[in-house]
Amino acid sequence: MTPTDSTRFASQTVHVPLSERSYDISIGTGNLAEVGRWITSLRSVTHAVLISDDHVARHYLEPVSESLKSEGIRVTKLVVPAGEPSKSVATSQELWEKALADRVDRKSSVVALGGGVIGDLAGFIAATMTRGLDFFQIPTTLLAQVDSSVGGKVGINLPAAKNIVGCFWQPRGVLIDTAVLETLPKREYLSGLAEVVKYGVILDPEFFEYLEANVQPILDRDATVLQKIVARSCELKAQVVAEDERETTGLRAILNYGHTYCHALETVSGYGEYLHGEAVAVGMLCASRLGEKLGVFAPEATERQHKLLTALGLPVDVPKLDEAAILSAMQRDKKVEHGKLRFIVPHCIGKVVLTPDVPQDVAMQAWTDGYAS
Template identity: 80%
Template structure:
């Protein structure tokens, strides 16, 4: 640890093994300055389409643009409004047309600089422009660093369903700089911690216990703890993606623990009312209560999740919304098969199971029980 940078940590690499689509995730503190050399070390690049949003661009667009241009690469910088609403057909079309206007061709490369919205949107543009462009992920939110930037899921929303239009399009590399989290608004940062907790519940009981023991360092954004939880989250996701890249066996679906409830909440409440991680927090507890109702999970483990989520200042109560609308949104979830609801249900901390044919009334009861009693 250097005196010049007291938060410095030794960089780590997490490999995502996918045959000819394999790539590395480079995790460090202060490594954003190396982005130009990093890109050129992985691919021959002559033109980059750099996509970001207004919140991120004011801090990092110019440094990233300069670092890439310093390698002799032409850069087209395109911006989108911050927020979930940008994951839309009109925004994607505006990016296609702007890239085309600046002479994009089949050897151009897309670089996504931003959180999950930018990563999903830019990746979708890369997957569809000229039938597929190379792209790199530089996630700047915790949620994107531990989840959406890894695994190749890209896409946009329709007004009636989240992430329903998209593709599997793997990046050529992911660069994670924990130092950028210093400028991340507190609410956004806390939102990302929900996805970190998810990995402990679905795959790693020891990791979950580590999170329980390190609440204050996480709240303080301690660099060493951040690097550890980001690296472990990426390792766990890489393991799942390597075994089920395109969700054909059902294994990758476990990464959507809590997300059937979460996506319904986001859709019915209006995109943007809840940050994604906040909705994941509520959704995980709904799924946990569903596990109790199915007789495969215990109330004590549900309480462990609720206690940890609350300690990290994440929402745990279910809002009062139309149950008809919630059920309708859940029935449009990507995990629905032959019209039947399927949920990721916990059996123990560290183990979840994709469960078919869950009665809709049982799912709604798990939702309903999370609503706070205002008369109490």
């Protein structure tokens, strides 16, 4: 659906308060055409390295490039293959060299146009090229809009571990146009909903109830509902990031609810077998069962998550993979300390707790109990 007068809404702004690194998230419907004017309102930009993937580029690379050029910005367009394998050392080197060949300098800016993979990769390029370039996010998937584009985590994968190479590099601004979700393939759209559900579980029981009550409008990509869930997700993440930008207090770790299992699933199954949100859905239910086994979470609350994720078309069953490999992958998780597994464990809908020294056998039982019967 192309935005019309009836579907075009006033933009909302969510502020991410990080002292001198503070920035705004501009959320609207049909506001992508304003990207050039938006960027120049934030910074004086003369050269933009516009990074996208070959799927997104077909729809939006030229319109965004033309909008930037209309503001007098020279544009270097760099396109990589879509998918998790592009978050690699080899792709990073290719982008560094191409940007350098087109005369990138310390006054250049990087613009990420795409989903979570592009945001992570382009942000990593911005953070490392000439020791740091200004960076703007234009997320085009639901998952990126509600999660990965906010908070400044950027990085790439190694074959044995996801997101293990990277840094914190905050964008100068994030522009979200919910209208671009109309061209998003169904599977990718549904994948993004897992991160939306996550925010309800970890921080906001009323938001979780709103999702339960609005499953069909969400599946229909209703413009009003979309803008609401994107804005609320961004607000919740901004609150956490503002209090623990670099994961020094442990608070920000709650955003990784389900992700220890999720990242292990992605690693062992091979990057790309599961979309990230699909793996998050499976991982959240594993963490939920772990909460039950530790005696801190009610089975009824696990069932609410299972019911909502199923209604939203997300996978809930654990695939039968090499269990030793799964455990090994979890032991390489970034939350591990001194060789001890730590998990984000739910205590009720709206509250989760970083829990140290979880026994390996209990953690794995929460995994194997998720096998399809």
